[in-house]
Amino acid sequence: MNAVFGSGKRLWAFAAALATKLLERLASNATFTIACAALIGAGLLQLTRPVDDALGAWRAQVLQREATGSVVVVELDTRSLRAIGEWPWPREIFARAVDNLRQAGAKMVAFDVDFSARSTPGDDEALRRAFAGYQGSVVLPSFVQRNGVEENSPLASLSADSLIASVNVPIDSDGRARRYNRGFERDGEYRASMASLLAGEPYGATGQFLIDYGVRARDIERLGFIDVLNGAFAAADLRDKTVLIGATALELGDEFSTPVQPAMPGVYVHALAYESLAQGRALVGVNPNVMLGLALVVFWLLWPRQASADMRAVLVRHGLVLLLALLTPIAAQAVWPVSIDAGLLLLAQALCIVATVQRELAYRAAELSRQREAHLTHIAFHDPETELPNRRALLANLEQLLSRAGERKAVVIAVGVDRFVTLRSAIGHAHSNRLMAALAERLQQEFRIQAHDLSTSILGGVALIENEAALLAVLGARRRDGFQMSVEVEGQSIDVAMRVGAAFSEGPADSAEALVAKAMRALYHARERNHRYAIFDSAVIADPKLQLALVSDIGRGIAQGDFALVYQAKADARNGCVVGAEALLRWTHPVHGAIPPDSFVPTAEKTGAIVELTRWALLRAIEDQALLRAGGDEVVISVNVSARALTDGTFCAEAIERITRAGASLCLEITETAIIEDPPAAIEAIAKFREAGVRISIDDYGAGLSSLGYLKQIHADELKLDKGLISELQTNARDRLILKSTIELAHGLNMSVVSEGVEDEATRALVVALGCDYVQGYLVSRPLALEDFARLCTRSRPEGHGSPEPGDFIAMRRARQ
Incomplete structure (x- = not known):
């Protein structure tokens, strides 16, 4: 007793010392604290359960064992279903099978078949007599419904001479059946599980156990129900054995996902539990608390103590721990019926490995940083x-000069070499690099500034000067020799022609980046004007940002009628009838002439002018559709809506009001990029449009990284396939496969499919064969003015009644205005 007491005291002393050291380390090491908390949290929340389940399945594969042979499964298989007829079978069939099993000497017959509903009186009576003749050796199933309230039990007439057992199987969170009930109490009544009753477990046993899936299910003896019914079996094979009858046919749907088999019939789950x-x-x-404690011990022992460690020793140590964590549960389960979950141990080891690698990498990175700091600094600031x-x-130098300029001015000089590409091609890259270095040295002597490499053929420098006159004097002096300079490279003299751009600081508001940009723009200006040097002057050298000023002309263009809509027809893919059209913007600028949409639409999108453009296009499309209707053409007009317009609440509300008031039949074409910018707002706007009866089309599908996630979120009416999916359709089988699956997906989502870029009959035939509904492209029509599009609609109508003449359209539009 004293020895035991002494051992207990030593154990408590060790635990106390370990706890003390653990708390000290927690207080001094944030990484250790976080990792320890993560380990404890994983243990308490059972986050390593997937790993433990996978290891458990692996152990079942390793520790295979034979079945006892004391149970025989009678399968309600597909062969029996075909032979006997449509399910459910008459209960007289089961009565005959029970009689055959009794005559064969089966010790017990257990059913995993529901007998809770009444059949015909004659069949129920026949089955009752068969059970009664077996003197309590028949087991019938009961099961609790998923709501946990209702229980399906056999008919009282059938259960009078039978035993009742539960066939409920617990399902884990991942949908697999690993555990099994011994029994349970319900409403004061004990109910044994099927396997527990068949195995002779003590009455009243409760709780759960893990099924040993190492027992090979294929070794369990089995018979087809039809063979038992027809007596086509050897009676000796069933004498004194337990018979378990249950469904194995897929049609009956009694299957469980198990660690060793994705779909195992429930009757075999009960058999393996037995x-x-x-x-x-x-x-x-x-x-689990024991395993958490062991994991903490492993964590404590393996946690790195030093900044740098012997990685070979670390690998050996962790390798041994890994082998123990994997092999100990196997050895223990092979000897005893115990399942050891080593997931927490592996997590503890993984955290320690990460910490060890992190410390080693941090140590080596610090060493490399100290060794290479000067070299990296040189690389960062040198070409x-x-x-x-x-x-x-x-x-960096310019920012320093600007900070101490005072009354003086900072100047940035950009020197560009003429015909540098030709020169480099003649002397080679290596010599051209030496040329630029030599040229920089000469410039430093000429301008008294340090030369910098701004780009491939441009050198730059900065300086502080009292006034501009000094620099202008130097530039004027160089002007006499045409900014020519002879530079010697590898013993060869090379004449170099240069141009210079310069910019002076104007005040504290000037930034270093802005000054360099001005000097570069001055150099480019000198090249464009064929001058040898240029001083930046905002009045002379245009700002590239002024190109955006073209956007200001959009509003004037709308007011002055410079914009127009043209329509590209969309036709039924099978009969060629025009069913709609896409409205496309065209701009005829009073100064610049025809401007392609690719030139002004992107800029308009960036500046927000696209909303006004879209509003104009929408209203004009509504007017033009009314004119088409007046001429007898009922077509759906599609209007492209940008991201900026789609997320503009005012625009959306106005568009819905105008479309609804006019009774227009419009389709809004929206690209995925328009949704990506603000998915919640875009999806909400789309929902409002659809609620108002406006059709939605997903445009340019397949042009980029098209996402199935957006197809799921966007309830669209139409999917427009980008012409990039169509262009190689005739020669690329992979494209055809992709297109077919995309069309089937769209149809499954109740969307019609339009193929863009259809330019020939062969392509049209292919997309029709693949299931496409509509086509759009030059095969149908090029973009047309309203009058020409109306004629196209007339020609495509089977009845052929006419539309108004062009003059009529113009008169009708003026009347509406």
Whole structure:
């Protein structure tokens, strides 16, 4: 007793010391604290359950064992279903089978078949007599419904001479059946499980155990129900054995997902649970708190103590721990019915490995950083080919000059070499790099500034000057020799012609980046004007940002009628009848002439002018559709809506009001990029449009990384396939496969499909064969003015009644205005 007491005291002392050291480390090491908390949290929340389940399935595959042979499964299989007829079978069939089993000497017959509903009186009576003749050796199933309230039990007349057992199988969170009930109490009544009753477990046993899936299900003896019914079996094979009757046919749907088999008939789950009990292999798990404690010990022992470690020793140590964590549960389960979950141990080891690698990498990174700091600084501020200070270095120097300029001015000079590409092709890359380095040295002597490598053929420098006159004097002096300079490279003299751009600081508001940009623009201006040098002057050198000023003309263009809509027809893919059209913008600028949409639409989208453009296009489409209707053409007009317009609540409300008031039949074409910018707002706007009866089309599907997620969220009416999916359709079988699956997906989502870019009959025939509904492209029509499009509609109508003449359309439009 004293020895035991002494051992207990030593154990408590060790635990106390370990806890003390653990708390000290927690307080001093944030990484250790976080990792320890993660380990404890994973243990308490059972986050390693998927790993434990996978290891359990692996152990079942490794520790295979034979079945006892004391149970025989009678399968309600497909062959029996075909032979006997449509399910459910008359109960007289089961009565005959029970009689045959009794005559064969089967010790017990258990059913995994529902007998809770009444059949015909004669069949129920025949089955009752068969059960009564077996003297309590028949087991019938009961099962509790998923709501946990209702229980399906056999008919009282059938259960009077039978035993009742539960066939409910617990299902884990991942949908697999691993555990099994011994029994349970319900409303004061004990109900044994099927396997527990068949294995002779003590009455009143409750709780759960893990099924030993190492028992090979294929070794369990089996018979087809039709063979039992017809007596086509050897009676000796069933004498003194337990018979378990249940469904194995897929049609009956009694299957469970198990760790060793994706779909196992329920009757075999009960059979394996029976085998686990009969062989003393009803597995029990180790207390999770014990495993958490072991994991903390492993965590403590493996956690790195030093900044740098002997990685070979670390690998050996972790390898041994990994082997123990994997092999110990196998050895224990092979000897005892115990299932040891090693997931937490592996997590503890993984955290320690990560920490070890992190510390080692941090240590090595610090060493490398100390060794290479000067070298990296040099690389960061120098061009790798010319070894000259680069643009970053120039900006840093310029910022310093600007900070201490005072009354003086900072000047940035950009020197460009003429015909540099030709020169480099003649002397080679290596020599051209040496040329730029030599040229930089000469410029430093000429301008008294350090030269920097701004780009491939441009050198730059910065300086502080009292006034501009000094620099202008130098530039004027160089002007006399045409900015020519002779540079010697590898013993060869090379004449170089240069141009210079310069920019002076105007005040504190000037930034380094802005000054460099001005000097570069001055250099480009000198090249465009064929001058040898240029000083930046905002009045002379245009700002590239002024190109955006073209957007301001959009409003004037709308007011002055410079914009127009043309319509590209969309036709039924099978009969060629025109069913709709896509409205396309055209702009005829009073100064610049015809401007393609690719030139002004992207800029309008960036600046927000696209909303006004879309509003104009929508209203004009409504007017034009009314004119078409007046001429007898009922077609759906599609209007492209940008991301900016789609997420503009005012625009959406106005569009819905105008479309509804006019009774227009419009379809709004929206690209995925329009949705990606603000998915919630875009999806909400789309829902409002559809609620108002406006059709929605997903445009340019397949042009980029088309997402199935957006197809799921967007309830669209139409899917427009980008012409990139169509262009190689005749020669590329992969494209045809992709297109076919896309069309089937769209149809499954109740969307019609339009193929863009259909330009020939062969392509049209292909997309029709693949299931496409409509086509659009040059095969149908090029973009047409309203009058020409109306004629196209007339020609495509089977009845052929006419539309108004062009003059009539113009008169009708003026009347509406």
